[in-house]
Amino acid sequence: MTKRATTMKMTITEKILAAxxxxxxxxxxxxxxxxxxxxxxxxxxxxxxxxxxxKAGAKKVFDKDRIALVPDHFAPNxxxxxxxxxxxxxxxxxxxxxSLYFEVGRxxxxxxxxxxxxxxxxxxxxxxADSHTCTYGxxxxxxxxxxxxxxxxxxxxxxxxxxxxxSMKFIYRGKLNKWVSGxxxxxYTIGDIGVDGALYRAMELTGETIENxxxxxxxxxxxxxxxxxxxxxxxxxxxxxxxxIKGRAKRPYKFYQSDKDAKYxxxxxxxxxxxxxxxxxxxxxxxxxxxxxxxxVTIDQVFIGSCTNGRIEDLRxxxxxxxxxxxxxxxxxxxxxxxxxxxxxxxxxxxFDIFLDANASISTPTCGPCLGGHMGVLAKGERAVATSxxxxxxxxxxxxxxxxxxxxxxxxxxxxxxxxxxxxxxK
Amino acid sequence: MMLKGHVWKFGSDxxxxxxxxxxxxxxxxxxxxxxxxxxxxDKDFAKKIKKGDIIVAGKNFGCGSSREHAxxxxxxxxxxCVIAKSFARIFYxxxxxxxxxxxxxxxxxxxxKEGDEIExxxxxxxxxxxxxxxxxxxxxxxxxxxxxxxxxxxxxxxKNRIQKSK
Numbered sequence: 005m006t007k008r009a010t011t012m013k014m015t016i017t018e019k020i021l022a023a024x025x026x027x028x029x030x031x032x033x034x035x036x037x038x039x040x041x042x043x044x045x046x047x048x049x050x051x052x053x054x055x056x057x058x059k060a061g062a063k064k065v066f067d068k069d070r071i072a073l074v075p076d077h078f079a080p081n082x083x084x085x086x087x088x089x090x091x092x093x094x095x096x097x098x099x100x101x102x103s104l105y106f107e108v109g110r111x112x113x114x115x116x117x118x119x120x121x122x123x124x125x126x127x128x129x130x131x132x133a134d135s136h137t138c139t140y141g142x143x144x145x146x147x148x149x150x151x152x153x154x155x156x157x158x159x160x161x162x163x164x165x166x167x168x169x170x171s172m173k174f175i176y177r178g179k180l181n182k183w184v185s186g187x188x189x190x191x192y193t194i195g196d197i198g199v200d201g202a203l204y205r206a207m208e209l210t211g212e213t214i215e216n217x218x219x220x221x222x223x224x225x226x227x228x229x230x231x232x233x234x235x236x237x238x239x240x241x242x243x244x245x246x247x248x249i250k251g252r253a254k255r256p257y258k259f260y261q262s263d264k265d266a267k268y269x270x271x272x273x274x275x276x277x278x279x280x281x282x283x284x285x286x287x288x289x290x291x292x293x294x295x296x297x298x299x300x301v302t303i304d305q306v307f308i309g310s311c312t313n314g315r316i317e318d319l320r321x322x323x324x325x326x327x328x329x330x331x332x333x334x335x336x337x338x339x340x341x342x343x344x345x346x347x348x349x350x351x352x353x354x355x356f357d358i359f360l361d362a363n364a365s366i367s368t369p370t371c372g373p374c375l376g377g378h379m380g381v382l383a384k385g386e387r388a389v390a391t392s393x394x395x396x397x398x399x400x401x402x403x404x405x406x407x408x409x410x411x412x413x414x415x416x417x418x419x420x421x422x423x424x425x426x427x428x429x430x431k
Numbered sequence: 432m433m434l435k436g437h438v439w440k441f442g443s444d445x446x447x448x449x450x451x452x453x454x455x456x457x458x459x460x461x462x463x464x465x466x467x468x469x470x471x472x473d474k475d476f477a478k479k480i481k482k483g484d485i486i487v488a489g490k491n492f493g494c495g496s497s498r499e500h501a502x503x504x505x506x507x508x509x510x511x512c513v514i515a516k517s518f519a520r521i522f523y524x525x526x527x528x529x530x531x532x533x534x535x536x537x538x539x540x541x542x543x544k545e546g547d548e549i550e551x552x553x554x555x556x557x558x559x560x561x562x563x564x565x566x567x568x569x570x571x572x573x574x575x576x577x578x579x580x581x582x583x584x585x586x587x588x589x590k591n592r593i594q595k596s597k
Contacts, residue, residue: 035575048453048456048498048500049497049498049499051459052459052499052500052503055459056586059586060586060589060590061590077453077456078456078457082457083457085457085458086457089457089458089459132497133497133499134496134497135495135496135497135521137497149497149521150497150521150524151497151498151499151521151524151525151528151529152499153499153525153528153529153584153585153586154524154525154528154585156586157585157586157589160589160593161589161592161593165575199444199491199494200444200490200491200494200517200519203491203517203519203520204520230495233491233494233519233520235520288444375448375453375456375496376452376453376454377453377454381454394446394448394495396446396448396449396495397446397448397449397471397472398448398449398452398454398471399448399453401454403452403470403471403474
């Protein structure tokens with residue numbers, strides 16, 4: 005049996021899951037109880053998890069150093085009810101002496117914060133009561149979104165049940181065109197397979213284009229795996245991963261690679277030479293068009309930030325486009341660095357001066373407008389270009405408002421043009 | 432479990448922002464969430480439904496966010512069950528974890544019309560359309576999910592497991 009198991013060909017996702025349930029091999033469809041390395045929740049999802057934890061009569065968490073609570077969605081508190089919710093996190097963190105509680109001032113958008121702080125790393129199994137927990141696949145981790153009750157149970161046991169997902173392989177070839185980034189590749193992919201194109205599956209993102217992509221782009225791509233319905237997105241770790249994780253990792257980490265003959269239910273190849281900047285139109289991330297098809301669409305607001313595109317690389321990209329230009333009259337541009345460290349770095353590099361000179365506003369880290377929380381909610385009939393990940397009905401405010409998703413360069417150019425457009429049009 | 436009610440029909444890709452918009456997520460009180468259930472898909476939904484009514488939708492119901500508030504709001508406004516062609520995976524987990532009955536049935540999703548009265552036997556996996564006098568096939572509930580249901584949800588199942596290992 006052991007011999008058969010060790011010769012079985014597995015994907016990176018299968019190998020990480022196997023390693024976390026004490027098995028030599030696992031196969032898609034198999035049900036597992038896995039050990040988790042990190043359990044995450046935020047100010048919207050943790051309150052329900054904490055209530056369930058208490059209702060179950062639990063007295064102790066499984067490990068005070070493996071539960072991350074990040075009040076980022078409606079924090080800094082937008083109203084009294086939100087203040088009550090973040091208070092629950094604070095009190096729970098105090099009571100259980102949690103080392104990974106992030107108060108405002110230390111806080112950042114959770115999926116930008118955890119990789120940056122080396123709290124999650126390659127080879128980990130991470131669950132979070134937030135659908136974009138799949139972001140950490142960019143580091144070569146298995147990470148996935150779950151509900152609050154799942155988090156409550158995992159806070160007690162340090163374990164979670166999973167069905168091993170089938171894997172889909174995506175191969176990206178060629179050099180990226182100008183103003184095209186990881187965001188465009190993932191939007192293009194979602195446009196190709198649809199919002200349930202990877203339902204219950206693992207999306208393994210590979211190919212020379214990915215191998216040459218920096219960590220920011222990789223995290224952005226895995227962040228949006230959920231928008232294709234996937235359980236997780238994952239990128240094979242390599243030198244770029246090593247470079248990023250070095251000096252950050254708080255725990256030992258391990259690189260897993262898919263076997264050459266591992267099984268995939270689908271393999272798709274993309275020629276990146278043919279991909280221009282992509283914009284997802286209302287009201288689904290699969291409604292994608294090239295930016296050149298949309299230059300008639302006027303806008304009221306631009307939001308640059310979120311767990312998808314609020315990293316320093318994203319802010320640099322936006323600043324390089326808007327430098328020396330002004331946001332169009334009657335348009336507002338809101339820039340939200342995703343973490344305190346991104347905020348400080350942007351300030352140091354003079355990016356804030358560029359944004360301020362352009363009449364853009366800059367906010368403290370928060371998820372804020374991405375989910376219509378605060379700091380940039382849309383009125384009836386208003387239209388926004390956002391670097392975030394969802395454009396559902398009412399996502400950023402009034403049910404009759406509209407959200408177009410793009411990369412930071414397109415968002416910045418659109419702010420100047422007052423309509424959707426490319427940096428090439430600013431020359 | 433036998434459930435009977437009138438149907439409210441929705442399309443495909445009904446996302447969690449439509450089920451419970453984020454603007455109401457500054458609370459996790461089920462009664463409060465129930466007031467806004469399905470609001471961005473059908474503004475008056477919570478006001479017009481009757482206890483026991485059933486939601487029937489297309490593919491990928493509950494896509495988007497991990498917010499458990501979505502199945503909680505549906506359960507709390509007394510919808511007895513959701514039938515869809517397919518469910519987004521986090522919504523699927525959450526529904527079983529909190530004890531909201533959900534069934535996958537492409538056939539039922541295609542044939543049932545709004546207002547039809549239907550009867551659902553969740554254990555046998557039978558959907559009867561009393562209005563049209565038709566029966567529909569249901570994708571069987573996986574054994575493990577049945578185990579969760581029998582235990583009374585994930586927390587009870589977890590407690591049982593801890594008890595056993597002691």
